[in-house]
Amino acid sequence: MKQNKTCLFINRRSPYGSSRAQEALDMAFALSAFEHKVSLVFMDDGVLQILRDQDPSEIGMKNISPAFRAWEDYEIEHIYVEKKSLDMRGIKKSDLLIEAEIIESDQLGKILNKQDFIFND
C-alpha cells in the first residue's frame, strides 16, 4: 500500500462565516507535515480565504490568512484557484496573498483523479 497519500483539500467557504476554513487548514498542514502529499483548491467563496489585506478584527475574529503563506514550510504540493470563481467576484491574481496556479473549471476533474483522499471544508 502507498504510505504517502495524495490529499486534496477543496476550500469553498468564506474565511470567517464559520471555523471551517481555519480547521480545514489545520488538517491540511497536519497531513502535509507528516509526509502526505497535500494540495489545496480554492473555489466559490473559498477564494476569499486567500485575499490580501484581510482584517477581521472588527468582528472579533482572528486573521487566519497569514498562515497560508507558510505553505512552503509545510511543503504543500500545489495551490490551485479556479479562474471562474475569481472572475465572478472581480478578483485578480494580484489580489491573492500567495502565488497560486490558476485553473479552468474543466481541469478540476483531472486533479481530482490523482487523489487518494479528498476533503471538503
Added chain:
Amino acid sequence: MKFTIIVNDAPYQSQSADTACKFAHALLDEGHELTQVFFYFDGVWNALADAEPPQDDRHVVDNWSKLALKNELELIVCSTVAMRRGVSEPLAAGFRLDTLGRLTEAVTMSDRVITFGGS
C-alpha cells in the same frame, strides 16, 4: 480493504452521522477493516456522554459506542476542535480525545478515507 471514516457533522444536525455509522457496520460486515473513525468540525458533538434523545428516536451517540465496543474500534475526537467548542472528557463510551497526528497515521494505513457531512 482498510478504511478510515471522518465524521464532520453533529448528530441530529444532519443524517451524516447516522449514515457514517451504518456505513461502518456495512463495511465490517463485508469483511473490510476499519482503521479509525475520526470526528472533526461539529462532528466532535457526537462524543458527548450526556445525550438523551427521546426514547422513540434513534440514539446516535449510543450507536457509535456500540459499534466501537463490538469491534474494538477507536473513536478519535480531534482535541483542538473539541477544546474550541468546550467538548471535554469524560466522553461517551468508546470515544477519546487525540491529535490530528492520529488521523495522519490512519490515513497512512488506509486504502480509502471517506468523509461524511460538511455540506
Added chain:
Amino acid sequence: MELVPTTKDGFLINKEDWTPEIAEIIAKEEGIKLTEAHWEIIYFVQDYYQEYSITPIMRILGKAIGKKLGENKGKSRYLYTLFPEVPIKQAARIAGLPKPPSCI
C-alpha cells in the same frame, strides 16, 4: 507569575505585555536559565508568529529554524537541550505567544 494576566496554563493573555524581563520570569518557572542560544529561538518563534500568525508544529519549526539559523539548530536534539520539556510549548510560552494547538 502575577505581574500580567495569563491563562490557566501560564501563557500571556496579551502578547503586548511581553518584555524580556517577563520572559526571564517565565523561563525561571519552566526551570530554564536563558542564554544567547535560547534568545535566538525565542526571537525566531516570535518573528514566525508575527509573519504567519501560527506556531508551527515541531517538525516544521525545526525545518524553518534550520533554514534560517543553520541546520544544526533545527535539529530536535538541539531544541530539546534548550527546552527540555516540549520545545515548541516552552519556547512559545517564554516568547509570550498563545499556547500552540495541541491537536497535532
